Amino acid sequence: MTRTAVIAGVGPGLGASLARKFVAEGCEVGLFARSADYLEELADELGDDALAVPTDITDPEAVAAGFEAVRDAFGPVDILVNHASGGSWSGLRDISLEAFERAVQTSAAGALLCSQEAVGDMLAGDGGTIVFTGATSAVRGRGGAIGFSAAKFAVRGMAESMARELGPEGIHVAHVVIDGGIETPSVRESRPDRDEAAFLDPDAIADSYWHLVEQDRSAWTLELDLRPYVEEF
Amino acid sequence: MTRTAVIAGVGPGLGASLARKFVAEGCEVGLFARSADYLEELADELGDDALAVPTDITDPEAVAAGFEAVRDAFGPVDILVNHASGGSWSGLRDISLEAFERAVQTSAAGALLCSQEAVGDMLAGDGGTIVFTGATSAVRGRGGAIGFSAAKFAVRGMAESMARELGPEGIHVAHVVIDGGIETPSVRESRPDRDEAAFLDPDAIADSYWHLVEQDRSAWTLELDLRPYVEEF
Amino acid sequence: MTRTAVIAGVGPGLGASLARKFVAEGCEVGLFARSADYLEELADELGDDALAVPTDITDPEAVAAGFEAVRDAFGPVDILVNHASGGSWSGLRDISLEAFERAVQTSAAGALLCSQEAVGDMLAGDGGTIVFTGATSAVRGRGGAIGFSAAKFAVRGMAESMARELGPEGIHVAHVVIDGGIETPSVRESRPDRDEAAFLDPDAIADSYWHLVEQDRSAWTLELDLRPYVEEF
Amino acid sequence: MTRTAVIAGVGPGLGASLARKFVAEGCEVGLFARSADYLEELADELGDDALAVPTDITDPEAVAAGFEAVRDAFGPVDILVNHASGGSWSGLRDISLEAFERAVQTSAAGALLCSQEAVGDMLAGDGGTIVFTGATSAVRGRGGAIGFSAAKFAVRGMAESMARELGPEGIHVAHVVIDGGIETPSVRESRPDRDEAAFLDPDAIADSYWHLVEQDRSAWTLELDLRPYVEEF
Numbered sequence: 001m002t003r004t005a006v007i008a009g010v011g012p013g014l015g016a017s018l019a020r021k022f023v024a025e026g027c028e029v030g031l032f033a034r035s036a037d038y039l040e041e042l043a044d045e046l047g048d049d050a051l052a053v054p055t056d057i058t059d060p061e062a063v064a065a066g067f068e069a070v071r072d073a074f075g076p077v078d079i080l081v082n083h084a085s086g087g088s089w090s091g092l093r094d095i096s097l098e099a100f101e102r103a104v105q106t107s108a109a110g111a112l113l114c115s116q117e118a119v120g121d122m123l124a125g126d127g128g129t130i131v132f133t134g135a136t137s138a139v140r141g142r143g144g145a146i147g148f149s150a151a152k153f154a155v156r157g158m159a160e161s162m163a164r165e166l167g168p169e170g171i172h173v174a175h176v177v178i179d180g181g182i183e184t185p186s187v188r189e190s191r192p193d194r195d196e197a198a199f200l201d202p203d204a205i206a207d208s209y210w211h212l213v214e215q216d217r218s219a220w221t222l223e224l225d226l227r228p229y230v231e232e233f
Numbered sequence: 234m235t236r237t238a239v240i241a242g243v244g245p246g247l248g249a250s251l252a253r254k255f256v257a258e259g260c261e262v263g264l265f266a267r268s269a270d271y272l273e274e275l276a277d278e279l280g281d282d283a284l285a286v287p288t289d290i291t292d293p294e295a296v297a298a299g300f301e302a303v304r305d306a307f308g309p310v311d312i313l314v315n316h317a318s319g320g321s322w323s324g325l326r327d328i329s330l331e332a333f334e335r336a337v338q339t340s341a342a343g344a345l346l347c348s349q350e351a352v353g354d355m356l357a358g359d360g361g362t363i364v365f366t367g368a369t370s371a372v373r374g375r376g377g378a379i380g381f382s383a384a385k386f387a388v389r390g391m392a393e394s395m396a397r398e399l400g401p402e403g404i405h406v407a408h409v410v411i412d413g414g415i416e417t418p419s420v421r422e423s424r425p426d427r428d429e430a431a432f433l434d435p436d437a438i439a440d441s442y443w444h445l446v447e448q449d450r451s452a453w454t455l456e457l458d459l460r461p462y463v464e465e466f
Numbered sequence: 467m468t469r470t471a472v473i474a475g476v477g478p479g480l481g482a483s484l485a486r487k488f489v490a491e492g493c494e495v496g497l498f499a500r501s502a503d504y505l506e507e508l509a510d511e512l513g514d515d516a517l518a519v520p521t522d523i524t525d526p527e528a529v530a531a532g533f534e535a536v537r538d539a540f541g542p543v544d545i546l547v548n549h550a551s552g553g554s555w556s557g558l559r560d561i562s563l564e565a566f567e568r569a570v571q572t573s574a575a576g577a578l579l580c581s582q583e584a585v586g587d588m589l590a591g592d593g594g595t596i597v598f599t600g601a602t603s604a605v606r607g608r609g610g611a612i613g614f615s616a617a618k619f620a621v622r623g624m625a626e627s628m629a630r631e632l633g634p635e636g637i638h639v640a641h642v643v644i645d646g647g648i649e650t651p652s653v654r655e656s657r658p659d660r661d662e663a664a665f666l667d668p669d670a671i672a673d674s675y676w677h678l679v680e681q682d683r684s685a686w687t688l689e690l691d692l693r694p695y696v697e698e699f
Numbered sequence: 700m701t702r703t704a705v706i707a708g709v710g711p712g713l714g715a716s717l718a719r720k721f722v723a724e725g726c727e728v729g730l731f732a733r734s735a736d737y738l739e740e741l742a743d744e745l746g747d748d749a750l751a752v753p754t755d756i757t758d759p760e761a762v763a764a765g766f767e768a769v770r771d772a773f774g775p776v777d778i779l780v781n782h783a784s785g786g787s788w789s790g791l792r793d794i795s796l797e798a799f800e801r802a803v804q805t806s807a808a809g810a811l812l813c814s815q816e817a818v819g820d821m822l823a824g825d826g827g828t829i830v831f832t833g834a835t836s837a838v839r840g841r842g843g844a845i846g847f848s849a850a851k852f853a854v855r856g857m858a859e860s861m862a863r864e865l866g867p868e869g870i871h872v873a874h875v876v877i878d879g880g881i882e883t884p885s886v887r888e889s890r891p892d893r894d895e896a897a898f899l900d901p902d903a904i905a906d907s908y909w910h911l912v913e914q915d916r917s918a919w920t921l922e923l924d925l926r927p928y929v930e931e932f
Contacts, residue, residue: 607859
C-alpha cells in the first residue's frame with residue numbers, strides 16, 4: 001500500500017531525513033516549507049515520490065492549497081509530520097510581542113491548520129498518523145527562551161488533546177521530545193571540531209518516527225523522547 | 234510594608250477572592266479586566282485600597298497605561314497574578330483559527346505583556362512575586378479543548394521559563410494547577426443542587442496564593458496543585 | 467484546638483524546624499528517630515508539648531508502641547510527617563542488595579507503618595494530614611544513586627496512591643519535593659564558606675508544611691516543590 | 700550478529716511474545732520465571748534458541764546461577780528485559796508489610812540483581828539494552844494499590860538512574876509505560892465477551908521493545924508509553 005505523507009517544515013536536517021525514510025518505506029511525500037529553494041533540491045533527489053510545496057503554514061489559504069496539491073499528485077493524506085518550529089531565543093525581558101506571537105503561530109497555529117486538513121482525509125479513509133516534533137523545552141520551560149518554551153509547550157498540549165479526541169477515531173497522534181542538537185549539514189559545516197557523539201543523527205530520529213507510523217493500533221505511543229547516549233539530562 | 238498588587242483578569246470568582254485576600258493582608262490592588270462593570274463594584278467594596286482598571290490585556294498600549302495608573306495610585310508593582318484565561322472548548326475538528334489564536338493570546342500574550350510591565354518594577358525594587366493561574370489542562374491536554382489546552386500549556390511553559398530567568402533576580406514565579414470547578418457566584422446560582430464538596434472555595438485558593446507571596450526566598454515553590462478533597466484525579 | 471502530630475525521622479535540621487513550628491502553632495508533637503540522643507535534647511527544648519520516642523520505624527512493633535506512647539501523652543494523632551530517609555549514594559554497579567533494600571525499607575516501608583497507625587486515628591476522628599518529604603530524586607532518577615532514587619520514587623507513588631484512597635475520607639496526603647540542600651547545623655559547621663543563598667532554610671520549609679496542614683479541604687495540594695531562589699533547575 | 704537476551708519474568712502473555720519476537724530477530728533467549736512449567740513449554744516451542752531457566756529473581760545466588768546458565772548456552776548477555784512484577788492490589792488500610800515488601804522486592808530488587816549481572820557482560824562487550832516493563836501506576840499512583848504503585852514508581856526511578864549512569868557507557872536503558880490490559884491467553888479465556896479493541900496485543904508491544912533494542916545510540920529513548928487506540932487516559 002502506498003501511503004501519502006506531508007512533512008510540514010522541511011529543511012536539510014531532520015525534515016530531509018524524514019522524507020528520505022518515508023519514500024524508502026514506500027510513501028509519496030509532500031514537502032512543505034516557506035522557501036522553495038531547498039524543497040526543489042530535495043524533491044529532485046527523491047524523484048516522482050516527492051512534491052515540493054512552498055507554503056506559509058500560518059496562512060489558511062496557502063495550507064489548503066498545499067494539501068490540495070498533494071492530494072492531486074498522490075491522493076488523500078495518511079501521514080502528517082508537524083515539524084515546523086519558530087524559535088525565539090529571548091527571555092521575558094527582551095522578547096517583543098511580535099516575536100512571541102510568531103513563535104506560537106509558526107509552531108502551534110501552523111500545526112493546527114495542517115492537522116485540520118490532514119484529519120479530514122484520515123477520517124474519510126482508514127485513519128492515519130500525525131507526529132509532532134517536540135523538544136526538551138516542551139516539557140521543561142527554558143530560562144531565556146520564553147517564546148520557544150511557550151510554543152513548544154502549546155504544541156505538546158495540542159498533541160495530547162488531539163490524541164484523546166482522535167485516537168478512538170483511528171488517528172494516531174504522537175509527540176517526540178528531541179533532547180539535544182541534531183547533526184544537520186549546517187552543524188557539520190559550522191562546528192567541524194564538535195563531539196559527534198553529542199548530536200542526534202537525523203536518520204536515526206527518522207527511524208523512530210517511522211516506528212510510530214508502523215505501530216499497531218492496539219499499542220500506540222503518545223510520547224517518546226530521543227537523545228544521544230552521551231547526553232546529560 | 235504596603236505592597237502593590239495587580240490582578241489581571243478579575244471576575245466575581247477567584248479574582249475577587251484574591252483581591253479581598255490581598256487587601257486584607259495589607260496590599261493595594263489594581264484590578265484588571267476587559268469590562269468595567271464588575272471591576273467598579275468590587276473596587277467600591279474594597280475602598281481606597283483597590284483601583285478598577287478596565288484593560289484589554291492583549292493590547293500593549295492598554296497594558297502600559299493600566300500599569301501606569303496603578304503606579305500613580307499605589308506605587309511600583311510588587312505582586313502580579315496572571316489570571317486571565319480565554320477558553321475555547323472545541324476540538325481540532327471544530328475550532329476556528331481565530332478562536333485558537335484568541336485563546337492563546339488572552340492567556341499567554343496577555344500574561345507576557347503584564348509580566349514585562351511588572352518585572353520592570355520588581356527589578357528596580359526588592360523583587361516580587363508573579364503567580365500564574367493554571368488548570369489541569371496545563372499538564373494534561375484535554376480532548377475536545379485544543380485551544381484551551383494549547384493556551385494553558387503555553388502559560389505553564391512561560392512560567393517555568395520565567396522562573397529560571399528571574400528567580401536568581403529575586404522574582405518568585407509560580408504556577409498553580411487548579412484541578413476542579415471553582416464555586417463562583419454564577420455556579421452557585423446556576424447549579425443550586427450541586428455537591429458543594431466537589432467545588433473549590435475561591436477564598437481557600439486565595440490562601441494558597443498568599444502563601445506563595447509570603448514564602449521566604451530560600452524555599453520558593455514553582456508549582457502546586459489544588460483540588461477538592463473529594464475530587465477524583 | 468490542640469492537634470497531635472508525629473514527625474517520623476527527626477534530626478537537627480528540617481525535623482527540628484518542623485517540631486518547633488508545629489509546637490508554635492499549638493500542636494503537641496511526638497518525635498520519632500532511631501537514636502535517642504538528639505530527640506531528648508529537642509524534647510527538652512520544646513518542653514511539655516513534645517515527647518521523644520526513640521523508634522526503629524521499620525519495625526512494626528516499635529512503630530505501634532511509639533504511636534501508643536504518643537496517644538497516651540497527647541491523644542489521637544492528627545498530623546503525620548513521613549520524613550525518614552535512608553539514602554544510599556551508590557550506582558547500580560556499586561550498590562549491594564542490602565543497601566538497596568535498606569534504602570527502600572527506611573523510606574517506604576517505614577512510611578507505610580507510620581501511616582497505617584496514623585490513619586486509624588484520623589479516620590476515627592475528624593480526618594488529618596500526612597506529609598511526605600520528597601526530593602528531586604523522587605521525580606528525576608539520579609545517576610549514581612539508584613537506591614535513593616528507587617526509595618524516593620516509591621514514596622512518591624505511595625503518597626499519590628494514599629491521596630486518592632484517603633482524600634475522600636478527609637485525610638489530606640501531600641508530597642513535598644525539596645530541591646536543594648537544607649541548611650542544617652552540620653552543613654553550617656562543615657561548610658563555613660558556602661553560599662548561604664544556595665541552601666534551603668529549614669524554618670522556611672516548615673512554613674510550607676504548616677500551610678499544607680492549614681489548607682481548607684476544598685483546595686488541597688498533593689504536591690509542591692521548594693528550592694532556593696538561586697537554584698538552577 | 701546473534702545477540703543473547705534474558706527475559707526476566709516470563710509468562711504466556713507479553714513475556715512469551717517478547718521471546719518469540721527476539722528469537723525471530725535472531726536472538727538466543729534465556730527465559731526466567733519462578734515456576735518451570737510454562738518456561739519448558741515455551742522453550743520447547745522456540746527450540747535451540749531458547750533456554751528455560753527457572754529462577755527466583757529475588758535470590759542473588761539463583762540470579763547468578765541463572766545468568767551463568769545463559770552464558771554457558773549462548774554467551775554474554777546483550778539484552779535484558781526486567782519484566783517481573785509482584786502486584787499487590789490493596790490500599791494502605793489493607794496491605795500487610797509482607798505484601799508491600801514482596802511487591803517492591805519482586806519488581807525492584809529483582810530488577811537490580813538481574814541488571815547487575817547483565818551490565819557486567821555489557822560493559823565487557825559492546826554495550827547492550829535493558830528494558831523495564833512499567834505501568835500507568837509507575838507515573839500515577841493508584842488509589843487502592845499502594846504496594847503496586849510503590850513498586851512501579853521505584854522501578855521507574857531505577858530505570859532513570861541507570862539510564863544516566865550507564866548511557867555514556869553504551870548501555871541503553873529504557874522504561875515502557877503500558878497503559879491498559881494486555882490480551883493474554885488467560886484474558887481471552889476468562890473474558891470471551893470483552894471488547895478486543897480495549898486490550899494491548901502483546902505481539903504489538905514486543906515490536907516496540909524490539910525497536911528500542913534496534914535504536915541507534917545517537918537517538919535513544921528513555922521512555923515511551925503504549926496503549927490501545929480506544930483507551931481513555
